[in-house]
Amino acid sequence: xxxxxxxxxxxxxxxxxxxxxxxxxxxxxxxxxxxxxxxxxxxxxxxxxxxxxxxxxxxxxxxxxxxxxxxxxxxxxxxxxxxxxxxxxxxxxxxxxxxxxxxxxxxxxxxxxxxxxxxxxxxxxxxxxxxxxxxxxxxxxxxxxxxxxxxxxxxxxxxxxxxxxxxxxxxxxxxxxxxxxxxxxxxxxxxxxxxxxxxxxxxxxxxxxxxxxxxxxxxxxxxxxxxxxxxxxxxxxxxxxxxxxxxxxxxxxxxxxxxxxxxxxxxxxxxxxxxxxxxxxxxxxxxxxxxxxxxxxxxxxxxxxxxxxxxxxxxx
Amino acid sequence: xxxxxxxxxxxxxxxxxxxxxxxxxxxxxxxxxxxxxxxxxxxxxxxxxxxxxxxxxxxxxxxxxxxxxxxxxxxxxxxxxxxxxxxxxxxxxxxxxxxxxxxxxxxxxxxxxxxxxxxxxxxxxxxxxxxxxxxxxxxxxxxxxxxxxxxxxxxxxxxxxxxxxxxxxxxxxxxxxxxxxxxxxxxxxxxx
Numbered sequence: 286x287x288x289x290x291x292x293x294x295x296x297x298x299x300x301x302x303x304x305x306x307x308x309x310x311x312x313x314x315x316x317x318x319x320x321x322x323x324x325x326x327x328x329x330x331x332x333x334x335x336x337x338x339x340x341x342x343x344x345x346x347x348x349x350x351x352x353x354x355x356x357x358x359x360x361x362x363x364x365x366x367x368x369x370x371x372x373x374x375x376x377x378x379x380x381x382x383x384x385x386x387x388x389x390x391x392x393x394x395x396x397x398x399x400x401x402x403x404x405x406x407x408x409x410x411x412x413x414x415x416x417x418x419x420x421x422x423x424x425x426x427x428x429x430x431x432x433x434x435x436x437x438x439x440x441x442x443x444x445x446x447x448x449x450x451x452x453x454x455x456x457x458x459x460x461x462x463x464x465x466x467x468x469x470x471x472x473x474x475x476x477x478x479x480x481x482x483x484x485x486x487x488x489x490x491x492x493x494x495x496x497x498x499x500x501x502x503x504x505x506x507x508x509x510x511x512x513x514x515x516x517x518x519x520x521x522x523x524x525x526x527x528x529x530x531x532x533x534x535x536x537x538x539x540x541x542x543x544x545x546x547x548x549x550x551x552x553x554x555x556x557x558x559x560x561x562x563x564x565x566x567x568x569x570x571x572x573x574x575x576x577x578x579x580x581x582x583x584x585x586x587x588x589x590x591x592x593x594x595x596x597x598x599x600x601x
Numbered sequence: 602x603x604x605x606x607x608x609x610x611x612x613x614x615x616x617x618x619x620x621x622x623x624x625x626x627x628x629x630x631x632x633x634x635x636x637x638x639x640x641x642x643x644x645x646x647x648x649x650x651x652x653x654x655x656x657x658x659x660x661x662x663x664x665x666x667x668x669x670x671x672x673x674x675x676x677x678x679x680x681x682x683x684x685x686x687x688x689x690x691x692x693x694x695x696x697x698x699x700x701x702x703x704x705x706x707x708x709x710x711x712x713x714x715x716x717x718x719x720x721x722x723x724x725x726x727x728x729x730x731x732x733x734x735x736x737x738x739x740x741x742x743x744x745x746x747x748x749x750x751x752x753x754x755x756x757x758x759x760x761x762x763x764x765x766x767x768x769x770x771x772x773x774x775x776x777x778x779x780x781x782x783x784x785x786x787x788x789x790x791x792x793x
Contacts, residue, residue, distance in 0.1 A: 400762055400763065407757050413751075438743045441743035458759065541761065541762065548731075563745070568633045571750070
């Protein structure tokens with residue numbers, strides 16, 4: 286039995302002998318699978334009776350089988366850091382998905398598994414897209430694929446003149462998203478990045494005139510932005526409390542404990558949880574059961590008629 | 602005719618039919634939840650994806666269970682956070698679940714066994730791929746924007762950890778739980 290890990294993240298235990306025993310069996314089966322998969326691949330290329338789509342599907346599965354063995358082989362050469370598992374819990378010790386996420390929180394035990402990224406509306410918390418990368422890349426790499434997901438949803442709209450198609454005005458995120466290259470790409474798309482902090486200091490809710498002017502002077506951006514939108518963007522800056530509420534709604538739908546197998550399984554489980562959570566959000570919007578903050582945001586986004594009894598100034 | 606055949610377990614009964622829409626109250630949470638989802642678009646996207654990736658080899662045999670029912674079960678499973686067995690079992694008796702799965706009428710009497718087997722639901726899930734899942738989310742987002750319920754103007758991006766593992770009950774689990782239960786009962790008897 287081996288114990289490892291930083292003290293601040295809690296020390297985990299791994300039964301090395303058990304892992305090694307499993308490894309021998311898995312590698313033995315895997316070596317046969319690889320040779321068989323390669324020979325089937327050759328037969329598949331010469332078979333003309335199969336439909337091209339079907340052939341592609343089978344080739345993908347064979348490729349996956351080969352890659353799985355390669356991943357197990359790679360991991361068998363180095364025992365990954367691990368944590369002790371609770372009783373009745375079974376995982377594949379050589380699954381890449383149980384590799385630790387060596388980033389993020391320093392005040393809790395090491396996080397394991399996958400790290401899906403979500404993009405949501407700041408008002409109601411409706412989730413527009415999900416990105417689930419292979420492995421655990423840095424957080425900044427999630428931004429552009431998620432923006433593409435929102436663009437794909439906007440492209441589905443069949444709006445014609447005089448109805449103007451919506452566009453993304455601003456994006457908020459935590460310090461992990463702070464990457465100059467990502468900021469540049471977002472600016473090229475006309476999206477302000479005032480919601481992504483540069484330092485650990487919190488983003489001011491109300492910008493000063495000089496801050497607004499600095500953003501308006503940013504090349505490319507000034508064509509798509511105006512002072513009001515920038516004020517709203519500041520007011521919609523990153524809020525951990527808001528994000529936690531989104532994550533909680535996904536947790537209670539089982540999105541953080543993946544029971545299906547592999548990357549595709551994780552994608553299905555998280556995707557279904559997101560659709561179910563979004564449906565609940567839409568029910569709340571239709572019934573007007575939203576928080577004061579969400580109601581205020583929706584007025585700024587012009588999703589709700591102005592309430593003349595209240596002050597609608599975004600600076601408040 | 603296809604639907605009749607798949608519902609034969611229920612429709613062979615002698616009782617009158619129940620209109621599910623009338624039976625489920627307008628304010629039922631599952632009814633409200635199901636009414637906001639763009640089912641026709643979801644079913645269309647699934648049908649297109651499946652027919653492209655899994656072309657039908659034979660035309661005979663029993664009619665398949667409708668995609669709408671299976672998709673409804675899959676989403677309900679996430680919403681209610683229950684297992685395949687539990688949700689398939691609820692479909693037999695729970696009118697809210699029937700409504701969410703798009704079943705319009707049911708027979709009062711008749712055998713209700715094995716309406717949708719968990720294995721069938723599992724096989725359906727096995728056919729869903731990443732592209733289709735992304736399409737579902739895009740469809741739902743587009744419909745919500747179109748209806749003016751949400752706006753993509755100001756967004757937030759974040760990540761969250763998601764642990765992968767299985768909670769299947771195995772012999773080891775059963776043995777462990779049996780030992781635990783016997784210990785508990787021993788302790789109770791000693792206290793008594």
